[in-house]
Amino acid sequence: MKADVPGKTGLGIGEVALVPVRLAMGLIDAPLRWLQRVAGISGMAAFFLMPNMLIFGIFILLPFFINFAYSMTGSTALFLSDRTFVGSEQYARLFDCRNYLDPNTCAEDTFWTAVANTGWFVIIQVTLMIVVSLVTALILNRELAARSFWRAVFFFPVLLSPVVVGLIWKWILQRQGLLNFSLYGFGFEPYTWLNDRNWAFAATVGVSIWAHMGFYTLILLAGLQAIPKDLYEAAEMDGTRPARAFWRITMPLLAPNLLVVVVLVLIKAVQIFDEVYVLTGGGPGTSTLYLTQYIYETGFAAQLRNPGLAAAASILMGVVLVVLTLLQLGLSRSSEKKGARK
């Protein structure tokens, strides 16, 4: 504290804490200056980026290339060196189809069923997730009684492990589960929800929204709170209706957060696996079999595993994800440019 008082001498706690930092900086100062002389300013940028790039390279790029290499090999052996090069055979097997809209005409029918299921899941779940998260964020942004409590309530499922989420909902939805118990109490006949293709699919959509919406609500809530209140006050003074204020003020200013949410929800939806695997195991039949489960079962859980086919499917899934993300970013940039021109 003494050091904070002007005119006083001696070391305060803050100063003492800074001593090791200053010592370290002193030590690295000379080598960094030397490096800057040798590499130049642009070289220094590359130097500071290197640790991050190294981690990215080892944990993202390298596995990607290894995965790609696997997709070009055959046999059930695990090690790449024990596998035989088959070129694009695994991809050809995945695309061996008379009619892509009818999985039964494909050599790998379960792959195309998983693709179709994932497509429907993404369309329905992403739309609902964004709507539900946005509505929840709008409600939680209002002056509510016990607002902090409600925010915690909506965020709580995010803290649960996906396996726990799957088990909780399985106990609710199974034949002798809580839902049927409640229905029976009201005089309704119990129903086997998870044996019904449509209900099982709806359950996977609903459960995944319940489990993750808290996170996206939080992002949107942060965006809503960053919108200056005086904009709404000015609109109100001008007699703007609430719906118009929502479309003309809230939505445009929330767009950056919304874009982040859309990209994250989309990626997460395509990757859906754990809670569904526990809840339905992909059933009934293959009605809730999604791409990630197909890849997992083909590469790891099936009797006589086929890592090459699983790798090829995962590469295709990665390509779709990259295309979708780029498309969204492109659309967002073009709308930003249009907005700037106006």
Added chain:
Amino acid sequence: MRKTRTLLAALAVGLLTSTAALAGDVRVMWYSDGVEGEVMKDLLDRFMKENPGINVILDNVAYAVVRDQLPVQLEAGEGPDIARVTGLKALSNHWLDLRPLVADAAYWDTNFGEQADWMRPDGSNQISGFMTQITLTGGFANKTLFDQAGIAIPGPNATWDDWAKASKEVAASQQVPFPMVIDRSGHRIAGPSISYGANFMGADGKPAPLDEGAKTFLTKFVGWVEDGTMSKDVWVSAGGSTYRAGIEDFVNGQVPFYYSGSWQVPQLSTKIGTNFDWVATGSPCGPAACTGMPGGAGLVAIKYTKNPKDVAKVMDYLAREDIAKEFAERSLFLPAHKGVIEKGLDFKTDDAQAKAALDIFVKATTTSSDIAKKMPGWFWSDTVYAALVSRVGQAAAGEMKLDEAFARIDTDIAAKVKDSGR
């Protein structure tokens, strides 16, 4: 000084990150259906007292870990030193040959020779381990439900149709949700298929296309699921080759007839207690046989062990006649040890129903068909089971017609054979 510090740091990091067993450590990967994990722990504690230099670590894991994760570990040349597994033949190239390591190889041949081929590569005389239990698939009937309905439990030569008819009458009378349930497993429906004349093995040792016998039973089975004779919960509410047991429905008195196997006896005894009376029924008959599927779990040594001599000592101890007898009697399992079987067992349970059930399963082993007996030692059996359960599951869920399912079973198996390069 700096060198010493670097070396010590490297050693510390190595110790912290290493999962390999240390000298004197023997790691056993074990899963349990009932109380056998506790029995095994007790036996191994005694072993460690007799052999203070060997530290045996018993890792109790879920069956799914053994089924899904162990094969990947083995492919990578990793894994425990000993494991309890059911996929014995397909992974046999990863098992350690104990023949030069055990104290008396002839003792092993005499007492465990009958099943030795189930767990060794084709054409070898390797001693890979021993069966901790012999299992046989078979049925269980809820006697109380049958008695209350006033319907006689079908006799030993009753067919699957007889059982379906009787169970339906009981379910209707007692207002339980389903008459019958079979575990969701290809292994479980393979036995009844053989009873209907199926032979999954081709003349060349590779899988044969589905024959009329298999198709007849599978058609009957899918029909039963569709009309509600067979539980939809177990077969329809899961996908792919996911395993689902029907035991909970039987234990809760929700189904008159449950088709599973001898390994369920300890669980049924513990979970049902005196809630209701139940009996083992053996396997219902088809036109060709009244067979269950033999099988079981084996304890095998893994060839990637760093301590093969210690592993052999542990295996020798567990294979001892007195230890094998105690394990079977306390865990209520059918033993594989020839000497133990010949001298008889005194199962340690006060539950007369469990004792009677075990006797019925012992008796039922005599009616197992030759084809069923060959299945556990056949490399492709698990491949066939996986294809059966996935495609029959889809047909039962109404996703594809039976003819399509049959065609898919054949193409799935053919693709696996091609992928394996065998």
